[in-house]
Amino acid sequence: MDLSAINPILFVAGFLVAATPLIFAAIGELVVEKSGTLNLGVEGMMITGAICGFATAVETGSPMLGFAAAAAGGAALSLLFVFLTQVALANQVASGLALTLFGLGLSALMGQSYVGIKPPRLPDINFGPLADIPVIGPILFTHDIILYLGIALVAATWAVLKFTRAGLILRAVGESHDAAHALGYKVVRIRTLAIMFGGACAGLGGAYISLIRVPQWTEGMTAGVGWIALALVVFASWKPWRLLLGAYLFGGITQLQLNLQGAGVAIPVEYLAMSPYLITIIVLVILSRDKSAAPACLGRTFHASS
Amino acid sequence: MGNEMKLTKLLTSAALALGLATTAMADGHEKTKVGFVFVGPIGDGGWTYEHNKGRLAVEEEFGDKVETVFVESVAEGPDSERVMTQMALDGADLIFTTSFGYMDPTINVAKKFPDVKFEHATGYKRADNVSTYSARFYEGRAIQGHIAGKMTKSNIIGYIGSYPIPEVIRGINSAFIHARKANPDVQFKIVWAYTWFDPAKEADAAKVLIEQGADVVLQHTDSTAPQAAAQEAGNVVTFGQASDMSQYAPFPRVSSIIDDWAPYYIARTKAVMDGTWTSTDTWDGIGAGMVGIGEISDAVPADVKAEALALKASLADGSYHAFTGPLNKQDGTPFLAEGETADDGTLAGMNFYVEGIEGDIPQ
Numbered sequence: 001m002d003l004s005a006i007n008p009i010l011f012v013a014g015f016l017v018a019a020t021p022l023i024f025a026a027i028g029e030l031v032v033e034k035s036g037t038l039n040l041g042v043e044g045m046m047i048t049g050a051i052c053g054f055a056t057a058v059e060t061g062s063p064m065l066g067f068a069a070a071a072a073g074g075a076a077l078s079l080l081f082v083f084l085t086q087v088a089l090a091n092q093v094a095s096g097l098a099l100t101l102f103g104l105g106l107s108a109l110m111g112q113s114y115v116g117i118k119p120p121r122l123p124d125i126n127f128g129p130l131a132d133i134p135v136i137g138p139i140l141f142t143h144d145i146i147l148y149l150g151i152a153l154v155a156a157t158w159a160v161l162k163f164t165r166a167g168l169i170l171r172a173v174g175e176s177h178d179a180a181h182a183l184g185y186k187v188v189r190i191r192t193l194a195i196m197f198g199g200a201c202a203g204l205g206g207a208y209i210s211l212i213r214v215p216q217w218t219e220g221m222t223a224g225v226g227w228i229a230l231a232l233v234v235f236a237s238w239k240p241w242r243l244l245l246g247a248y249l250f251g252g253i254t255q256l257q258l259n260l261q262g263a264g265v266a267i268p269v270e271y272l273a274m275s276p277y278l279i280t281i282i283v284l285v286i287l288s289r290d291k292s293a294a295p296a297c298l299g300r301t302f303h304a305s306s
Numbered sequence: 307m308g309n310e311m312k313l314t315k316l317l318t319s320a321a322l323a324l325g326l327a328t329t330a331m332a333d334g335h336e337k338t339k340v341g342f343v344f345v346g347p348i349g350d351g352g353w354t355y356e357h358n359k360g361r362l363a364v365e366e367e368f369g370d371k372v373e374t375v376f377v378e379s380v381a382e383g384p385d386s387e388r389v390m391t392q393m394a395l396d397g398a399d400l401i402f403t404t405s406f407g408y409m410d411p412t413i414n415v416a417k418k419f420p421d422v423k424f425e426h427a428t429g430y431k432r433a434d435n436v437s438t439y440s441a442r443f444y445e446g447r448a449i450q451g452h453i454a455g456k457m458t459k460s461n462i463i464g465y466i467g468s469y470p471i472p473e474v475i476r477g478i479n480s481a482f483i484h485a486r487k488a489n490p491d492v493q494f495k496i497v498w499a500y501t502w503f504d505p506a507k508e509a510d511a512a513k514v515l516i517e518q519g520a521d522v523v524l525q526h527t528d529s530t531a532p533q534a535a536a537q538e539a540g541n542v543v544t545f546g547q548a549s550d551m552s553q554y555a556p557f558p559r560v561s562s563i564i565d566d567w568a569p570y571y572i573a574r575t576k577a578v579m580d581g582t583w584t585s586t587d588t589w590d591g592i593g594a595g596m597v598g599i600g601e602i603s604d605a606v607p608a609d610v611k612a613e614a615l616a617l618k619a620s621l622a623d624g625s626y627h628a629f630t631g632p633l634n635k636q637d638g639t640p641f642l643a644e645g646e647t648a649d650d651g652t653l654a655g656m657n658f659y660v661e662g663i664e665g666d667i668p669q
Binding site: 005010011018104108111112117118213214215216218254259261263268269273 | 346347348349350351379464470495496497498500501503504505506507509510511513514515517518519529530531533534535537538551553554664665666668669
């Protein structure tokens with residue numbers, strides 16, 4: 001065993017990066033579920049965002065345009081879900097699963113000519129002297145703008161849900177769409193916007209994998225992050241800050257277990273490999289003892305006549 | 307009870323339909339249907355990509371006389387059983403299941419469809435209608451190990467393992483033996499990813515190994531993500547796994563192991579068409595062409611390249627075996643005496659590290 005082989009600074013910086021795709025996908029889904037809709041298509045929207053972002057970044061040479069395209073791509077795919085569930089009133093679970101399958105297929109088709117290409121690199125933000133602070137500098141101030149955007153998005157979502165009228169309306173629609181409708185709120189329109197926001201976030205998360213974390217395009221490269229994001233929203237009991245904590249726990253322990261393996265720590269690898277899932281679940285379950293419940297209308301179909 | 311009856315009925319009619327299909331085929335009116343079950347997406351750029359190339363070669367070889375079907379990204383375990391059953395019900399005559407974890411499912415499904423031929427890659431369980439096939443990837447690992455040992459400056463070689471199964475452990479041992487021969491100071495750092503395909507995780511594993519000082523990274527996972535991570539790092543050597551991964555040549559990818567399944571798939575399909583198919587166990591290496599060594603790039607010094615090619619030639623003509631004694635097991639007990647070579651049975655079930663590798667194999 002040689003723990004000195006682990007560089008704590010690189011480790012923390014590494015897990016901030018590893019957790020970012022999860023944060024984007026999960027915060028988007030949190031907003032969707034707060035509006036009373038369950039979209040199981042996160043994985044499909046992520047992978048679509050991953051290829052839209054990758055292709056655009058390669059073609060234009062601009063990673064920022066790539067991220068914009070990823071958000072647009074994810075939101076566009078989510079419109080399919082909007083059509084199925086809000087217009088055609090189809091079952092949300094089935095529609096979400098279909099969206100994932102469709103997204104995986106579509107992205108494979110779109111990505112055929114992008115295998116093996118190196119995307120342009122998004123530069124890290126230059127914080128000047130801040131990056132030179134020992135320990136804290138390299139951990140906190142050597143990242144790209146999208147990583148900070150992810151954290152800002154969590155803060156903004158929390159603030160909007162808690163303090164603004166828009167957030168109150170969104171929650172009202174999610175808790176009782178009939179009451180919200182009776183008050184004159186456009187339930188379908190509000191949900192449509194929430195779903196599109198979720199799609200855009202998932203797309204950004206996917207592009208973060210293909211443009212920064214890996215960086216390359218490979219079919220099916222999100223490999224289940226979308227599903228972890230879905231679980232994370234539930235275990236974080238629909239609370240943005242818990243969600244951030246859960247994502248960092250998950251990302252951190254995932255990185256830590258790889259580091260410990262590399263350093264030859266004598267814990268059986270099977271326990272290390274399952275630890276991210278286990279510890280994240282345990283911590284979040286303990287935190288959610290206050291019985292925060294799901295939005296009451298989650299997954300229920302709304303029609304103005306009923 | 308009622309359900310059971312329904313199921314029996316369904317199975318009977320399915321069997322009937324299958325029977326009809328087989329009869330029709332015997333008349334020569336029907337195409338031979340070949341199914342493939344893949345563990346990753348066909349665009350993974352590695353393992354599944356090469357199996358799919360083999361499938362395309364079968365189509366090209368036999369044209370209208372065959373029809374191939376495939377299902378990609380099939381999880382190992384019960385889900386694969388469902389996919390195989392569906393393929394068999396849809397009239398497949400021959401089904402290739404292309405990952406170690408499909409072993410028991412293949413045997414289970416094969417029992418239910420005695421007239422369908424199955425071929426399982428990298429496993430060791432056979433039946434009258436189940437063959438096994440694999441390639442001696444460890445021969446390629448020997449060459450990688452040699453180049454890695456010569457090229458490392460930090461003397462730390464990182465290895466991304468997928469699952470602790472004999473095939474992967476064999477590769478680690480073979481690479482280690484030859485890296486140590488080339489450079490007695492070499493250390494291996496092994497990280498188990500517990501996945502065949504997860505680019506983000508593979509990239510993370512590669513980054514962790516690089517952060518911990520590795521300047522050569524070998525991978526036994528299927529995607530090209532570790533290559534991208536090495537390219538980012540700038541001064542890290544990698545090898546293509548299962549496929550050439552030449553998009554990362556000449557550096558970081560300095561060589562590769564290429565699986566060439568096409569001749570085998572064509573031969574086995576032909577055997578089904580001719581009615582000469584029997585259950586066999588095939589394990590071919592560099593000599594038979596099932597394992598190819600991708601071009602050694604100019605990033606490798608000329609003398610090292612020459613040594614690697616000589617090693618390849620001696621493995622190909624059988625004058626040298628990658629597991630030749632004297633070798634001890636990790637715990638110091640003797641494994642092979644001077645000049646002795648490992649037999650196939652030992653290799654097939656290999657579950658120990660050779661002396662010098664640190665750490666334990668997850669059990």
